Amino acid sequence: MKPPVTVVGGGFAGVEAAWALAERGEKVRLIEMRPHESTPAHTTSWLAELVCSNSFKSKLPTTPAGQLKAEMQALGSLVLRVAAENEVPGGEALAVDRERFGEAITKAIEEHPNISVERRTFHPDEIGESDTILATGPLTSPDLSAWLADLTGRRHLYFYDAVSPTVEAASLNMDVVFAQSRYNKGGGDDYLNCPFDKESYERFVEALVSAERAPIHAFEAGGKRDASPSEAEESFLEKV
Structure with a gap:
């Protein structure tokens, strides 16, 4: 009997790969290390957790x-189907309720008859036991990450992305903040907007560039990039 296809990593790529194979009649085992081994970015055990x-x-x-x-969608994407089922107002953007989305993805994967989910860390010496898809992303476990680096002879790659902080609603002054869509697209009140005049923007820039620096995690750009804004970034903020 043909062994099941192994998919390592329960993020967006992993669940899509597992779903696509299972829907086409393949037996799949999806291995996800959380919650037994977590990462600095994840907070739940949901599959396809939205961390940003x-x-x-x-x-x-x-x-x-x-x-x-x-x-x-034409290819039968699970992620987009569940996203549409858990959509929240976002203008022309597809925005989702992150909690309901994660729960629904996890439920769909765990209930699929052709998919078995194993909550454990995958070790490199398991490669070769069956056809395997590595979909572990930028937060790969240390052992597997080191194995991949040795196999490819390449240094670890990374990318820069803007931070997308989650703001506590209670911290917003609703006497100043106003609800409105972006570019007049959407339902009319899809986003909370924080207006600035020249004086308040200058205070914001000063507070930003002189604020306490956040510590850099080891997985962020190799842990080598300074957290403070560069002179170019400060200059850009002052010119906006």
């Missing part, structure tokens, strides 16, 4: 992001 923004970018088919969504 809850926006999947534009839904418009005339944009690259929208075209990609249309193609994924």
